[in-house]
Amino acid sequence: MGFARTCSVALVGVEGVVVEVQADLEPGVAAFTLVGLPDKSLTESRDRVRAAVVNSGGEWPQKKLTVGLSPASVPKGGSGFDLAVACAVLGASERIDPRVLCDIVMIGELGLDGRVRPVRGVLPAVLAAADAGYEQVVVPECAAAEASLVPGISVLGVRSLRQLIAVLADEPVPEEDPDQHGRPDPLLAGLRMPGTGASTGMHGMGATPYEQGHDLADVVGQLSARAGVEVAAAGGHHLFLQGPPGAGKTMLAERLPAILPRLSRGESLEVTAVHSVAGLLPPGKPLVDVAPYCAPHHSATMQALVGGGQGVARPGAVSLAHRGVLFLDETPEFGSRVLDALRQPLESGHVVIARSAGVVRFPARFLMVLAANPCPCGRFSERGSACECPPSAIRRYQARLSGPLLDRVDLRVEVDQVTRSQLTVRM
């Protein structure tokens, strides 16, 4: 006989729902049942939690154990419930006083050795806990700074289950080496975290990391293109840059976030929550307070662009660009289905992803910058040029960008090659 309960948070998109985790021990054949709409990754939590408890010096109860997650109607996925499940079990077996567990929200994955591993989405989870009136959260130590962005909540960052047991049982807290594991790998190519100078792109797109200080003033010449970028930033207009390769389209787009207004506190938390669910926040400086810039490669899949994936759904490029800039270089090279998928966020400011366990909604209100060459070879010009593309190929190339997507673009700017004389004037 024994019963304990504690809390954790289920994420649906960037919305968190506080979930009660109950553990019940009855005499009988040793068994471990998990109930309450868990997905596959959560079912695996049984084995992780058992190993972690045993390897943290705890005793695994040799009784009939049932762990329930409620409300059962909320779909639950991912590994973030491990810590709460372990503590509920230890409460039911009276290793920890069940009374200290009731008012705490616990978020974290457990390694088999009992280390607490990072999970995605700590910020939205802690926001949900605070909204529901909880005042204490336990998170992986590397996510403590992120959790502390939420006002009015006390955050305990732990490195291992052993440490947490000691804190809750009011015993001396053992030392643990810092976690060597990094953040979960980002799925997306071409996202650069503002302000960190760190590129998380996976496909080696050859783009320079976005750094604060990238400034429009660095751009030589390009007067009309610069004016176009400024008007886009001031009025929130989508922009289409057309010009030959090497004319500076990427350089102009990269400088757009720097002239957008700084994010308000509320907007920062909104953007940070999306990047948290994507697992992309740098541990040291978790708050994203400048407009993000996301430049997916033209080979990006539908999932990379709009979001999805196993377990806790990941936001796609359109959401990682929320309140910032989405740059589609060589737009005609993107798949037509992928480009069509942009219509929903452009109209409504969010994306809805259908999944087996229900729908997930992510915010996606961004300033879109499209870029294209004038023709497949890039050398075509109205004023005569070295282009050798057949006219039909040029028409086909330009037609890929037609219709509903271009209808949303207010500004179309020709970007020309900078001439030698413009460069020398500057020097």
Ligand SMILES: [Zn+2]
């Ligand atoms: Zn050509």
